[in-house]
Amino acid sequence: MVVAVNKEKQDIDRLVTVLVFALVISVMNSTMFNMAIPSITREFNLLPTEAGWIVTAYIIIYAIGSVIYGKLADKYMLKTLLTFGLCTFAAGSILGFAASSFPLLVAGRCLQAMGASVMPTVSMIIPTRYFNSENRGRVLGLTSAGMALGTAIGPIVAGCVTSFFNWHYLFIVSLLSLVTLPFFRKYLQEEQQQRYGKIDMVGAAFLAGTLAFLLLAITQSSIWYAALCGLFFMLFLWRIQSARDPFVQLSLFKNKQFSLGIVISGLCSGIGFGIPYLTPLLLQDVNGLSPILSGLYMFPSALLAASLGRSGGKLADLKGNHVLTYIALLGFFVGYSILSIVAGLSPYIIMFVLMFACIGQTFMQIALSNTVSGTLVKADVGVGMGILMMTNFISGALFTTLMSKALEKGSFSVQLNPLLQAQDSLNYSNIYTVLTVLIIIVTFTYHFRFKRYSAVRG
Template sequence: MHVTKLQRWLILFNVSVSTFMATLDGSIVNIALPIISQELNVTISAIQWVVTSYLLTISVLLLVWGKLSDIYGKKNIFAFGFIIFTVGSALCGISDHLQLLVFSRVLQAVGASAMMALSQGIVTRVFPPGERGKALGITGTTVAIGSLVGPSLGGILVHMVGWQSIFFINVPIGLVGTVLTFAIIPELHDAPENRGFDIKGTFLFSAAILLLFLGLLFLQERKVSVPLFISLLLLSATALILFFILEERISNPLINLNLFHIHEFSFGLGSAFLSFVAISATLLFMPFYLQYVLKLDPLSAGLIISFYPVTAAVVAPFSGWLSDKVTYRPLTVTGLAINTIVLFGLATLNSSSSHITIILLMALLGGGVSIFQSPNNSSVMGAVPKDQLGVAGGMNALFRNLGMVSGTTLSVLIFSLTTKMDINLLSQRGILAVTDTFLKGYQLVLIFAALSCLFSVALSFTRFVRTRPV
């Protein structure tokens, strides 16, 4: 397979468009939920399924699309992702009742999961090792930009045009992406000897992921009791154990378990998971701290938090480029170490903390994330055989989602158990009379985030020690 330099960068642009769309759509919808619930005449609790269904569908299908792309090729599946995402977006825009909107969001997520699962594998396949980190760093920038502009763009569109516009905006972008996919992406495929698909393994793995994510999401929203959550967790673990037993016995497993024997792959996934646990817990509680403790208005709080994705977007390509020159090892440890120090610093904030201090810490947090993430993605994807890049990309995205959901759920639990307060009710009643109690819970959550990041440092450091040149 010969790919010219121009073609490589056009492919990267196309992949970045897909990454931006999928990330944007995960963040742009939240701002519109209240107005959607009013116009469709449904409760806030019911409208949350617009978000939940999207996340669940993506998480269940990431590995499936990755495996299918390893068997049948990446080009057509990636184009299929664009097409289905575009159709789903159009249906979301014309939905006039909740059931159709949720169905359309599921359809959107089917397409988004295909694009997410394949994007890193496509970039890894077409870029040589000396340019891989830089290319993956650029895709990291698009993720940060999508997260940054989603809420503000969503607010503008909802205010000026209507909530339907946040979905219709995807349609022309999706059409362009589909055309580019067919025009410039070659067939990136080494046909395996066994083209069979592991249906039983897929069912068991999907059941395990679905039960786990449902349990975590429902627990976070206080919709299930702790005993019921434990039951869901045990069922998920049982399905996962049966899945691993099956995978050891068949010739065409959904996941080749030998991948986990690759140190850079397994420890890279573990480090990423813990890093996203820490970041998601932090980003969940920072708006509450800024608005209810420092008494900032939503716009000012949003501007302070935006220093995190802005810095991440700027640093990501430079970090990836540097990893091509000096390898990923020192960068992953450095980025995580920076974040650990920053998170401990955020844990010391109180009602008299300086805005400049918070801005500096949020900027450093974004920089640390990118210093770690771009090289880590490069190491994870570069460590696996070419015929398993689809599965590796799907696993990488799945661990990211699992880290984010786990981080928000665990932080809510820590906060609730230590303060006897429900974070889901804070915005309704305010916490003017219990600022000290909130600060206690907030600080414990940030210490939890910092410790998660510290464990991630330890995992990355083992990769540094084990694989450093002698």
């Protein structure tokens, strides 16, 4: 009996190890292609708005897919979903590698997103199903560390591959995720889920249309795209109120703590994109670094955050999610507020300051994932955590689009932070300043509306 229990524990620990490795590859796949966009643009002679769909299409499908897999997890075994997802991801990687035209490349990225979107949902469900609240933080710390490590490695791998080979071979790197499939199937021991119901694909299509036209309206500054966004959003609202089993369950949002946690998590996720999206542009545009060098300067902070992920999870288990959240918000505040001052100065200074922001981002992922999961009853975990991940990705896409639009405006006449040292980085400083203000707003919101519940449940 003792031997059987020990074997089960060993299998669960191995399952977590496989999950972390899979998350590293999944996050790398998202960040690598950001670095390859200039090369792809030149090869296919694209406009910037056309090339943007390499990322935009991926994010939209990834966000929608995270909720779909969350719903499917209430009906099917996780090993079945992972088999389908990873095989679909591999098919997209093969198509992307062989792509000789831009439409085929986008199709490959869309297929990748359809498969890869299984990972964020699984990364939230496995800690919730296999670990109690006292130990869940440790596992979420490990998964967050895996995501941080993928963020750190992605730009460096992309720079090396595109420099010594070409962007096609990035798809070969993505195929490493297939290595995890037999291990997932071996260590995932679970019963068939008993909840049944249809997935509202019409509602999913309306939501996807809303997101696509929203991002197009921002990037193109088009009132027509904004009108189409409004139309699809109205259709989405009508659908989730009239469908028997809607794509997004409105009943979940009657849980005020869940709703507030979703909002806070979405804002923090969007703020966090100031690291992987905005900072490489700062280092390349203002400091004049190559993509490889900018990735190397960002690597130590992401590696440090990854190494502290497990410690952050243990801290949440011992002291509560609210303690970890305050530490994360402090790291965010220190990092972004100083970046708004030193933007454009020595890259070594940027490298040091990024450590605070990266630690804040990793700790926030652990604390909020743990807290939000605690607001859900067991029957709603799959859908609820899928909605959490979808919100985070949508927020990331929206914040990225807004930041890119702000950078396109040229030099601002208003300097938001009077302490800025390098005037040629005014645009970046202003964006970091706005993000710092948002961090302050999130901190007060969390303190006065969410802390008591988090302390009790965490």
